Amino acid sequence: MWMIEIPPFVPFFIGALILLFTRGMLRSAIMIAIPIVSAMHLVMVPEGIHLQFTFLEYQLTPYRVDKLSIMFGYVFHIAALIGIIYSLHLRDTMQQVSAMLYAGSALGAVFAGDLLTLFVFWELLAFTSVFLIWARRTQRSYDAGMRYLIIQVLSGVILLVGTLFYAHENNTLAFGYIGLDSVAGWLILIAFGIKCAFPIAHNWLTDAYPEATVTGTVFLSAFTTKVAVYALARAFPGAEILVYIGAAMTCFPIFFAVIENDLRRVLAYSLINQVGFMVVGIGIGTALAINGAVSHAFNDVIFKGLLFMSMGAVLQMTGRINGSDLGGLYKTMPKTTILCIIGAASISAFPLFSGFVSKSMVMSAALEEGYDWIWLMLLFASAGVFHHAGIKIPYFAFFAHDSGLKANDPPNNMLLAMAIAASLCIAIGIYPQALYSLLPYDTGYNPYDATHVLAQTQLLFFSALAFVWLNLKGMYPPELRSTNLDFDWIYRRAMPNTLQHIFSVIWQADRALRDALKLRLNIYLSYFSGKNDRLSFLLSRNYPSGSMVMWVAVVLATYLLLSFIK
Amino acid sequence: MKNEKKYLFDNPNNVKRLLHILYACCVILVVLDFVIHRHTTHDWENLWAFYPIYGFIGCVVLVIVATWMRTFLMRSEDYYDNPTETDAHNDYLDNNTSNNNVLNKKGEHHVDD
Secondary structure: OHHHHOOOHHHHHHHHHHHHOOOHHHHHHHHHHHHHHHHHHHHHOOOEEEEEEEEOOEEEEEEEEOHHHHHHHHHHHHHHHHHHHHOOOOOOHHHHHHHHHHHHHHHHHHOOOEHHHHHHHHHHHHHHHHHHHHOOOOHHHHHHHHHHHHHHHHHHHHHHHHHHHHHHHHOOOEOOOOOOOOHHHHHHHHHHHHHOOOOOOOHHHHHHHHHOOHHHHHHHHHHHHHHHHHHHHHHOOOOHHHHHHHHHHHHHHHHHHHHOOEHHHHHHHHHHHHHHHHHHHHHHOOHHHHHHHHHHHHHHHHHHHHHHHHHHHHHHHHOOOEOOOOOOHHHOOHHHHHHHHHHHHHHOOOOOOHHHHHHHHHHHHHHHOOOHHHHHHHHHHHHHHHHHHHHHHHHHHHOOOOOOOOOOOOOHHHHHHHHHHHHHHHHHHHOOHHHHOOOOOOOOOOOOOHHHHHHHHHHHHHHHHHHHHHHHHOOOOOOOOOEEOOOHHHHHHHHHHHHHHHHHHHHHHHHHHHHHHHHHHHHHHHHHHHHHHHHOHHHOOOOOHHHHHHHHHHHHHHHHHHHHHO | OOOOOOOHHHOHHHHHHHHHHHHHHHHHHHHHHHHOOOOOOOHHHHOOOHHHHHHHHHHHHHHHHHHHHHHHHEEOOOOOOOOOOOOHHHHHHHHHOOHHHHHHHHOOOOOOO
8 A cells, every 4th residue: 555655754844734724713724633543554654665665776775664663662652642732722833843853853763774874963963952952041051052062963974974984985875783793883872872972972961951942852852863773783783882871871861960950951962861771771781671671761752751740830830940939839730640650650661651661671680681781771770769859859840839829730631741741650551561562572571570569669668768867967958049060061151161271372372472473574674774774875775665665667668768769 | 929829749749658668568568578579580689688778878879970971071061062161170370361361272274374
């Protein structure tokens, strides 16, 4: 059937075009219809390659469906739908169109069967999403968006170079297992790593996401990093270096999250932490670990989206997002509070919530493969994520001291979007088999045995106990209005300062050199002119050079005249 | 004030109740450790109350280290908005530098006088 050949990004791109010419209810209806129709279409599509053509002697495959890509295809549709419902109240064409294009680009990237198509969508992801940051229309968001765009485009350029190397070495552009035994592999890993927020390349995320609009952050949190996780899972499963990178990603952001004041930035740090679990899973590379990584990506899109939505609701209704300004909102925003707590329980991997059924797979795989220390780090990160995302976020926003802010629950469309995400979190937690049946491998894994449940519950409850104890002792760091330096300090402060310093030294040296030269020149000039003065006053420097030119002209003219006379 | 509605946690007793429930849960979970037979895959898991102790200590260490990190990572809220604002350690320099000095420091662009 010809309909099969339509890749899922096409309806989204066409939809974005239609949005430009529609208004009001019609536009809302179209925005909701597109992900639903496209998802129904995707369900019917069988596995295989559905679109292929030859371009400059290379086989391009813009549409390939298999177990791995369809998993991300489904969750991106869910995320797009939830995000669209969440932003239905908006009257901002720029945001709505770019969100649609952004979701379409993410779908294009995960169904890309060759590296060139992947590169195109990789760059489109950057260019379409940056408008969700700029749409906040503040100087801060403009600057953050610029930095975001530069880093994202850099990742794309590195991917393109890697692709060219790869095509040269293997004479194919097919996007499959790449591995790390060539320069091309490393370049592509770096490109994926930047988008995946690997340590020291992670600051675009914590910098830009909290500066985006209320609704923009919800879209942003769903797509870019998960596309990178998908690409890693396809190209580098079992690359051991990813285990260590991933473990670092799970651990270091939680320290920053504990002292961060902007609650959406706390969530951005915890997003890196969650992606770390996925990267570890991909690095381990066994069937169980890959399943864990993919299903955790699936769940993370939903529960992280839910958390960003609940914090977005707080920002929307109170105009504040700093932990130091908030508190006591459970009184006036009870529904948001409950939905936020469901998201918090999911990300903390409480049994019966979605995080539990996927994160435990990665942890089990780490133990089975003998990564003892990595497992300990993951365990620490699990406790830590509960600490900063599970407790800190709801506690400082909705409880803690009464901030005196009077806000209501957000508009119904926002509540509905959050409710859908929350029910998915609980549904997947209670009935994980539905999720497991979609996974790339069949491992017969069951998260709900007494050992796992007890261990995880003990870990979480005693983390909560630690929070309570620290709070009662007054040792918990208070929320302070502040900026915490992170790696972005290098390119936002150190490098500009160093450059400025270097240039000031260069300017000063240049000035000194120039002055010295000029002085020398003046001395020589006055020396010669003094000499000439003594010889003859006609050659004196007091005569302008114009008169000299005139006399030369007179002499030449005389010669000319004489030649005629002869 | 009659209009002032009383909320759940305005009553300190409710907070206490919640905390007592938490303490009770923690005790029960440790006791369950002896009742339920675990399928352990690692030696550390057999240690007495490994998960509770690890979770508790892990979080305390996390918070203490994070608080300590504040001593050298924390800057004012608009740190990046003011490019002229120097780091906290260089504050004493700032007091001596007048506007003229700043210009001199930059060396001006002095291509030709």
